[in-house]
Amino acid sequence: MDLFEAVAEPNRRRILDLLRERERPAGELVEALSISQPGVSKHLRLLRETGLVGVRVEGARRLYRLEPAALADLEAWLAPYRRFWGERLAALERHLETEQ
Amino acid sequence: MDLFEAVAEPNRRRILDLLRERERPAGELVEALSISQPGVSKHLRLLRETGLVGVRVEGARRLYRLEPAALADLEAWLAPYRRFWGERLAALERHLETEQ
DNA sequence: CAGTTATATAACTTGATGGATATCTAATGG
DNA sequence: CCATTAGATATCCATCAAGTTATATAACTG
Numbered sequence: 001m002d003l004f005e006a007v008a009e010p011n012r013r014r015i016l017d018l019l020r021e022r023e024r025p026a027g028e029l030v031e032a033l034s035i036s037q038p039g040v041s042k043h044l045r046l047l048r049e050t051g052l053v054g055v056r057v058e059g060a061r062r063l064y065r066l067e068p069a070a071l072a073d074l075e076a077w078l079a080p081y082r083r084f085w086g087e088r089l090a091a092l093e094r095h096l097e098t099e100q
Numbered sequence: 101m102d103l104f105e106a107v108a109e110p111n112r113r114r115i116l117d118l119l120r121e122r123e124r125p126a127g128e129l130v131e132a133l134s135i136s137q138p139g140v141s142k143h144l145r146l147l148r149e150t151g152l153v154g155v156r157v158e159g160a161r162r163l164y165r166l167e168p169a170a171l172a173d174l175e176a177w178l179a180p181y182r183r184f185w186g187e188r189l190a191a192l193e194r195h196l197e198t199e200q
Numbered sequence: 201c202a203g204t205t206a207t208a209t210a211a212c213t214t215g216a217t218g219g220a221t222a223t224c225t226a227a228t229g230g
Numbered sequence: 231c232c233a234t235t236a237g238a239t240a241t242c243c244a245t246c247a248a249g250t251t252a253t254a255t256a257a258c259t260g
Contacts, residue, residue: 005217038239074178
C-alpha cells in the first residue's frame with residue numbers, strides 16, 4: 001500500500017487528523033472511529049507501514065503519533081498543481097477587479 | 101468515487117500530470133499509459149465525474165483538459181500538515197545548529 | 201456509401217481492501 | 231496468581247476497483 005492509497009481511506013485520514021493534535025493510545029482512536037477495534041488496529045498497521053505514524057509502547061498501551069514527514073511525497077505531487085490553480089485564482093481576482 | 105480515491109490511482113495521476121502540460125486527445129493518453137484504450141476511457145470518465153478534468157469535443161476526438169480547482173479539497177486537507185512538518189524541519193535545523 | 205479511426209460502453213474476471221468475529225499475547229491490579 | 235484490560239493477529243466474507251475483450255457510436259475519408 002502506497003502513501004496515496006493510505007490517505008485515500010476516510011478512517012485513516014480521520015486517524016491522522018486526530019494525531020495531528022497530539023499523541024494518542026489506540027483505544028482512544030477506537031472510540032473515535034465507529035469501526036471495530038481490530039479494524040482500527042489494521043488501519044494503524046498500514047499507517048505504520050507507510051511511515052505516516054509511529055508508535056511508542058507505554059505499559060499495556062501503544063501511543064501513536066503522527067509522522068508528518070511521510071506526507072512529503074503527496075505534497076511534492078500536489079505542489080505543481082497549486083501554482084496552477086493559483087494562476088486561476090489570480091485571473092479570477094483580476095477579472096473581479098475589472099468588473100467593479 | 102471521491103477525490104482522494106481518484107488521485108490514489110497511479111494511471112490517473114499520470115493522466116493529470118500529462119494534462120498539466122496541455123490539453124490532449126484521449127488517444128494521446130492511451131499511447132502514454134500502457135493499458136488498454138477502454139481502460140484509459142474508464143479512468144477519464146472517473147476523472148470527469150470527480151471534476152478533475154473537463155472535455156471538449158472536436159470532431160471525432162475528445163480533448164481533455166485539467167480542471168485543477170477540483171484539487172482544492174486535497175489541498176485543504178493537506179494544508180494543516182504542511183505547517184506541521186515545517187515545524188519539524190525548523191526544529192531539526194535548530195538542533196543541527198546547536199550541534200555545530 | 202463503405203471503410204476506417206476515435207472513443208465510449210458493456211460484460212466479465214480477478215485481486216485487493218475493509219469490515220466483522222474470534223482468538224492470542226502481554227501488561228495491570230487486586 | 232487470576233481476572234481484566236489493551237491491543238494485535240487470524241480468518242473469513244462481501245464489495246469494489248481495475249483490467250480485459252467485444253461491441254456500439256459517431257465522425258472523418260476516399
